[in-house]
Amino acid sequence: MRPPGAQETSMPVHRRQFAAGLTALAAVAAFAPAFAQTWPAKPVTLVVGTPPGGSVDAYARALADQLAKQTGGTFLVDNKAGANGNISAEHVLKSAPDGHTLWITTQAMFTINPSAYPALRWKQSDFVPIAKGIESPLVLVAHPSVPANTVPELVKWVQGKPGSVSYASFSPGTPSHFLGFQFNERFKLDMVHVPYKGSAPQITDLLGGQVPLGFTQQQAALQHVESGKLKALAVTGPQRSPFLPNVPTLAELGHADLSSTVWFGLAAPAATPKPVLDAITQATLKAQAAPELQKKLQAQGFDVPQESGQAFAETINKETARWARLVKQTGFQAAN
Template sequence: MNDSTTARRRRLGQGLVLLLALGGAMPLAAQTWPARPVTLVVGTPPGGSVDVYARALGDQLARQTGGTFIVENRAGANGNLSAEQVRKAAPDGHTLWISTQAMFTINPSAYPALRWQQSDFKAIAKGVESPLVLVVHPSVPVQQLGELGPWLKANPDKATYASFSPGTPSHFLGFQFAERLKVPMVHIPYKGSAPQITDLLGGQVLLGFTQLQAALPHLQTGKLKALAVTSPQRSRFLPQVPTLAEMGHGDLNTTVWFGLMAPAATPPAVIDALMAATVKAQADPGLKGKLEAQGFDVPTESGAAFDKTITTETARWAQVVKATGFKAND
């Protein structure tokens, strides 16, 4: 073996050692995601609609990827605590945020001292969406939306409306609708859909915009009456109930949604893997059927399309928040 051959082999060996060393330090973007358990942080208590969606999604992603997905509930400040937790986490695809329309598109305008920004996150995919439904207690003697304004004007002492939380579409739609009817109405906020529905059923408050999933069983038994839904088209879950648009209030249309967010600094390759896995999961007939059985629609909106929705809705709610003068506390 001559000296040149020995030198070439030495250089080759050194190159292999260098490649192995670099391989050990390669970023997650070049590795397989998930590389360890993934935490889905939910900004609401266990058992609610957001929690149910997160657990269903996590189960499906685990089946697809072979990874472990854990749901962690970090309730408080209308989701802001959960946002802060994920913002501070390592941007490697292993700590993700299950956000909602209110948290992501309304909180930036409603909280003056917010400790996170939309730009801190990358929107992955819209998970589920649903219209709100305007319901009244059966004691309210109206059968259609057009009769509600005159009745409220004749009964000003009963002109209150319930929301499932301040600073949400349920709150702001009630405010806008009262303006539209030219009826001063008192806002009665609740801490969640369950207590809102409880008081609507009991007649403590006689009307309000509620989550369709929470209201549906009571509408089916006649314990509440539905006057309108807020989606552009009638809901397949309430096909007999007209839309606000049909009643001339199309500018009040809205659907509420839950979606998956990752820290903005997450490597593009991991974002791509996350997006592909989530879109595939939500197309799974088992997951889709489970969510639809609860009254949700399962969209196919991700990436740039989801970003566009967020931009449009953020601008809309900023105007409404400004008009109401609403300011949330931390």
């Protein structure tokens, strides 16, 4: 009991806890906008899972330049090639989830790897997809020494050389690989799969004739098709590419089930605070809408979609289911 005239200097424990909780919430609420406003507070690294010089690397560097202009920050590109992007994913997850280490991911890395790698050390839920950056069909190309200018002529030529023709993919467990596999199965060919570690080395060997044909990135092949160093026989998009208007789609040729596009995009660790994720998303969408970036990417043979949020998540879910079925049908399992 208090002495007469004494003032209460304490409150019950539950009231003190409640008051402390309100104080903490108020501090978080005040801090969150400031946290977002300070991004980037230091250099931001965009981690790329392919070697320098390829299509993914080109997109990453273009995006880094534009983000730097939009935010006034410093954006770096770090190539962590290997295991079809899994090394880059793991590297990002080991970094502090503060918005300063982000992942340049691809359709293959994000939607195929979860089915293709039996002991994957990351999962889709570890990341938040920010935005789809580019989208493009693949191109079925052949070296000029191949005596075929159409898909039917190519099929006839390969059928006449059973077991002696190979096809190149830019990495195992990618649309480039699986479309080649399906092409092989569809026409009962006997081609050998030659996988590469990125589109740059794949294109190098296609140009040199070490491998006569393959499905490759449109961006990587475009200049070589235009110069006559490679022949484009078909594209895999739902309609003809504006960059190769005279090249038919596989759908036109009666093989709509082989249609596919590839995309590259930006993802952040799921543990990143939401205010920072919001700031990254806003900056990325603003950068990708910039006419300067769109013109630069389109000049390299990229289509620049504006897809993010729920629409991007639905695309990822749909594609993950599609490639999971194909991985199961082929029995493909990648080595970790």
